[in-house]
Amino acid sequence: MHLDPLIDDLGTRIIVCCGAGGVGKTTTAAALGVRAAERGRKVVVLTIDPARRLAQSMGIDSLDNIPRKVDGIKGSDGGELHAMMLDMKRTFDEIVEAHADAERARAILENPFYQSLSAGFAGTQEYMAMEKLGQLRARDEWDLIVVDTPPSRSALDFLDAPKRLGSFLDGKFIKLLMTPAKMGGRAGMKFLNVGMSMMTGTLGKLLGGQFLKDVQTFVAAMDTMFGGFRTRADATYKLLQAPGTAFLVVATPERDALREAAYFVERLAAEEMPLAGLVLNRVHGSGAARLSAERARAAAENLDEGRIVDQTGGKTGVRGSRATPAEPSDTATAAARSSHDEAAPTADPATHDIQQLTAGLLRLHAERMQVLAREQRTRDRFTALHPEVAVAEVAALPGDVHDLAGLRAIGDRLTAGRIPSA
Numbered sequence: 001m002h003l004d005p006l007i008d009d010l011g012t013r014i015i016v017c018c019g020a021g022g023v024g025k026t027t028t029a030a031a032l033g034v035r036a037a038e039r040g041r042k043v044v045v046l047t048i049d050p051a052r053r054l055a056q057s058m059g060i061d062s063l064d065n066i067p068r069k070v071d072g073i074k075g076s077d078g079g080e081l082h083a084m085m086l087d088m089k090r091t092f093d094e095i096v097e098a099h100a101d102a103e104r105a106r107a108i109l110e111n112p113f114y115q116s117l118s119a120g121f122a123g124t125q126e127y128m129a130m131e132k133l134g135q136l137r138a139r140d141e142w143d144l145i146v147v148d149t150p151p152s153r154s155a156l157d158f159l160d161a162p163k164r165l166g167s168f169l170d171g172k173f174i175k176l177l178m179t180p181a182k183m184g185g186r187a188g189m190k191f192l193n194v195g196m197s198m199m200t201g202t203l204g205k206l207l208g209g210q211f212l213k214d215v216q217t218f219v220a221a222m223d224t225m226f227g228g229f230r231t232r233a234d235a236t237y238k239l240l241q242a243p244g245t246a247f248l249v250v251a252t253p254e255r256d257a258l259r260e261a262a263y264f265v266e267r268l269a270a271e272e273m274p275l276a277g278l279v280l281n282r283v284h285g286s287g288a289a290r291l292s293a294e295r296a297r298a299a300a301e302n303l304d305e306g307r308i309v310d311q312t313g314g315k316t317g318v319r320g321s322r323a324t325p326a327e328p329s330d331t332a333t334a335a336a337r338s339s340h341d342e343a344a345p346t347a348d349p350a351t352h353d354i355q356q357l358t359a360g361l362l363r364l365h366a367e368r369m370q371v372l373a374r375e376q377r378t379r380d381r382f383t384a385l386h387p388e389v390a391v392a393e394v395a396a397l398p399g400d401v402h403d404l405a406g407l408r409a410i411g412d413r414l415t416a417g418r419i420p421s422a
Helices: 003-008 025-038 053-057 090-099 102-109 114-119 125-141 155-169 172-183 185-195 197-207 211-241 255-270 293-305 328-332 334-341 347-383 404-416
Strands: 014-018 042-048 078-083 143-146 245-251 277-281 389-393
Touching: 003 025, 003 404, 014 025, 014 211, 025 042, 025 078, 025 143, 025 245, 025 277, 025 404, 042 125, 053 155, 053 404, 090 102, 090 114, 090 125, 102 114, 114 211, 125 143, 125 211, 143 334, 172 185, 211 245, 245 255, 255 277, 255 347, 277 347, 293 347
Parallel strands: 014 143, 014 245, 042 078, 042 143, 245 277, 277 389
Antiparallel strands: none
16 A cells, blocks of 8 residues: 555545554554645644643644644645644534524533533544544645544444434434423423323432433433534535545554454445555564574574584585675574684683573564564455455554654655565
C-alpha cells in the first residue's frame, strides 16, 4: 500500500484509522496528519485518546474540543495542521444548544439524567465522535480530516454506535415516557395518573422516584430533538461510505490484533465502506536475517563449551588457507575460533568475556529471529484470508514517539509501504 498518493489526492477528504485498542491508531493518525500537512494539505486530526499522547507529541499543552494549530510544520503550499481531542459531554452540549431554544436547552443541560447520559452512556463516546466528524466536514475549513477512532474492546463499536443510540431513543421505554407529553391536556394527565401509576410505582422502588422524574423531564424536553439525532447519524454514516473517505485498519503482527483487523475488514466490506488497506504496526526486522535462529543458538552453545562453532561444508577455516568473504555465521563465531587458534593452556580472561558477550548476543538474535518467524506466520494467515487488502508495514521504533520528529519518522515508515529485506 502506498499512502503518499492517498494523502496527496485532494479527493480524499476523510481518513479513518480504526482497529483494536493498543495497536497505535493515535500515532498513525498523528503521523499521517503531519505528513499530509507538510505535503500541502490543510489537515485536522480528531483523536478520542484519553492518554493525551497526541498533544504531547505535537508540542501542545493540551487538546480540547476546539481544533488547535500545531506549530513547527515544515513544507510549502500552505499546508497546515490542527489537532483536537473529543470532549464527549461538550459535543453533546453543543448539539443541544444548536437544536433547542435557550429555555429548553437550559432545562436539558441542567437535567441530572442528561448529565449522566452525556457523560457516560454506553456508546455515547462513539456516537459523539461521529457527530464531531460531521460538524468538521460541514465547516469545510480543512481539506483533510484524520480520525482516530475511540479505544474500545471491539473495533466495531465506532460503526455500531449510531444504531445503538438510535435503538435507545426508539426504545419502548423512551416511547412510553414520551406518550404523556405527546397526548397533552386531560388525556395526557389521565394517562400519566392511571396508565403510568403502576410503572412509576415499580420503577420508583427500583430506580428512585426522583431519578424517574428526571428521566421523564429529560424525555419531554428532548422530544423534538430525537429525530435530529437519527438524521445526523444517518448522514454521517453515508459520509463514511462516500468515495472521499478512506479507512485504514491498524493492527500489530499479533494474532488477536490481526483477528480483530480481519473482522473489521469483513465488516467494512459488508457496509460498503471504502477500505484503503491495513497498516501493520511495530513490525520487527533484523540486519542479519541470513543467520538463522538455529545456527545462532548452536554458535552460542559452542562458545559456552569452548568449542569451535560448527560450520557448513566448505566453510571451515584452515590455517594458512586463502581468505574467503565473511558470512554472517563467520562473524558470529569469530570469538570462538580466535580462542582456539592459539593453543594456550589457559584462556585469556578478556577473550572469555568476549566469548560470553558474543554468546549472549547470539541468543538475543535467535530470540529475535523467532519473533520475526512468528510475525511472518501471523501476517501470512491474514493475507491468505484477505489477499485483496493492501498492506503497509511500519518498522518498530526503539522508543516511544514524543515529538514531531518521531511522528515524521513514523510517517516515513508508513509511506515506505514495506520493510526492506535484509
